[in-house]
Amino acid sequence: SQTIHQWPATLVQPVGSPLSLECTVEGTSNPNLYWYRQAAGRGLQLLFYSVGIGQISSEVPQNLSASRPQDRQFILSSKKLLLSDSGFYLCAWSVNSQGEDGYTFGSGTRLTVV
């Protein structure tokens, strides 16, 4: 069966520090991968999606970046965190593009920038 792993579960980082969140998927090949952010009491905002190795599409301009060095690995990074980067970061995968068969989410990383 397919599983998705995301870590760390919680993170407290100072403003201006770098960020690296990792997500890996098991049990499937060539998944579509996504990074979402959910601010407190808000909906999910799509940040990046990837349909293959090295293929990254960005939805919003910001100080975050994403990379897909391997088929089942998706990394979210920042060189310098802002207070506004605080939120709940969720990685997800789907079989079809645009999640037409639904998404499966990782357990999320709760990031607090202080």
Added chain:
Amino acid sequence: RKEVEQDPGPFNVPEGATVAFNCTYSNSASQSFFWYRQDCRKEPKLLMSVYSSGNEDGRFTAQLNRASQYISLLIRDSKLSDSATYLCVVNGERFGAGTRLTVKP
């Protein structure tokens, strides 16, 4: 206008009640629709897809109204365990902000 809009609630209902949520969308060409459930401080989990003809899964019924561009989720005989935030998703990527439901004894 936001691409996907939901009434944020909260909806507070007694056990056994029937409750319905709507979700409107702006892109008339949208093709796929889903409802997700998100428990407090957890990741969203797929509840059900929404098909053009409407679909039912136990106490849950989802419907699509293309003419008015909205989808709905009906929950019958509410249980305490139904308390959660319900997110609609349109075209796979666009999530609504969620409707919070609290079922009380």
